[in-house]
Amino acid sequence: MGGPGDPPEGTPEGGPGGAEDEYRSVVFDESFVRAARLQEYSAEERMADHAPAVRRRPLHRGLVRQAMVLALLIAVAFGTAVYMGVRHPYDSAEAPRPVEPLRMTVIPLAPQGRVPGGTDAETLYAHSPAAQFDIGAEGVPLPAARATAHFSDSQVMTALTTAKDYIVRSSLYPEVLTGHETAPARALVDSDQLAQFDQSFARPAADGRHAPTGWVVRLDPARDRLADDRIRVRGVLRLTEADPATLEVSADHTFVYALRPTGTASTPVSLLTVRRALTFRFTRDDLRTRQVQLITAYVEAGPLSCAADSTSYLHPLLAGQAPHPGAPAGTDPYRTDSPASLCGTLATGSQPRA
Structure with missing residues (x-):
């Protein structure tokens, strides 16, 4: 026997049973009907020619507003993503240090006897x-370039290669050396x-700031020339x-030059x-322009004479020569703007063996 709401003859075969009618308790109230996107026309409206059975209702104003807000949020998120992608991930807002003047120290090393020479x-x-040193720029190898906290590996490589380029130009180029x-x-x-x-170079001075030999290795062309x-x-x-905002590169290299007096071809080499x-x-500006700030230069050179002026040029002692008697220029302790005059002794083991 059917339920109270079923037909007297029971539920038709194939139709949903009373217990299976899951939508029986659903109530379509007025708010639900008004929110529907599709609305049935009235009988009078359907009598018009070619009138469809239903019409589409415009979106609720609140839904339109929500859609606009969502679109705006998506646009802002997209713009932020583009900005973060374009902005370099290693850029720093910290201002770079002001450029400092180069501070230089040039120390002549005097031999303890006559300078050895060879043919x-x-x-x-x-x-x-x-004997086991490399030749030329091969003796200035580059270390592995690894990114730092605020600089990429490509920026690190640029710093290293630019420093090497300066070293090569200022120490190995013949036109600079001579x-x-x-x-x-x-x-x-x-x-x-x-x-x-x-x-x-225009007004050399032994003041720790303006010696050409602090910037480059420099020989007097009227006196010395390369033999090799x-x-x-x-x-x-x-x-x-x-x-x-700053990378620093420290370089420490030893260069050995074979020399002869200018204007001779058969004199011994030293x-x-x-x-x-x-x-x-x-x-970052230096990396972009591939230029260097040279902050300190510490130079030792020998065999030289302590009494010779090594400000404008290095004046090496050549084969068979001995250091001139005399001491470095006097140092005035009352002049705080002038560095001390220094000179060292060249170790015997640093000279070629006979």
């Missing part, structure tokens, strides 16, 4: 501590240091992040050894 450069190199040119090295100097660079352009080199480069310890600084 050719290869023999001298083979009997010197430079005192004829400064442009190859000058082209890599930060624009804020160019005035100091130019003054150093295959200069021996050994050293290292090290990079650190000084602060979020060796000049120059150690250069340089500190470079790079801001």
Whole structure:
């Protein structure tokens, strides 16, 4: 027997049973009907020609407003994502340090006797501590470039290669070594240091700021010439992040030059050894322009005479020569703006063996 709401003859076969009618309790109240997107036309409206059975109602004003807000949020999120993608992930808001002037120290090393010489450069190199050194720029190898906290690996590589380029130009280019040119090295100097660079060569001074030999390795062309352009080199480069806006590269290299007096072809060859310890600084602008800030230069060179002036040129003692008697220029302790005059003794073991 059917339920109270079923037909007397029971539920038709195939139709839903009373217990199975899950929609029986649903009440379509007035708010539900008004919210429907589709609305049935009235009988009078349907009598019109070609009138559809139902019409589409416009969206509720609240729904339109919600859709507009959602679209605005999506646009803002997309714009933020684009901005973050374009902005370099390693950029820093910290202002770079002001460019400092180069501070330099040039120390001549005097031999303890006469300078040994030889008939050719290869023999001298083979009997010197430079026998296993590399030749030319190969002696300035680059370390692995790894990103720092605020600089990418490509920026680190740019700093290292630019520092190497300056070292090669200022220590190995023949036109720079022989005192004829400064442009190859000058082209890599930060624009804020160019005035100091130019003054150093125009008006050299032993004041720790304006010695050309602090910027480059420089020989007097009227006195010395290269006997072999295959200069021996050994050293290292090290990079650190000084602060979020600055990279620093420390370079420490030893260069060995084979020399003869200018204007001669058969005189004995001698060796000049120059150690250069340089500190470079790079801001993001320097990396972009591939220029360096040279912050410190510590130079040791020998065999030289302590009494000779090494400000404008290095004046090496050549084969068979002995150091001139005399001491470095006097140091005035009352002048705090002038560095002390220094001189060292060249170790016997650093000279070629006979």
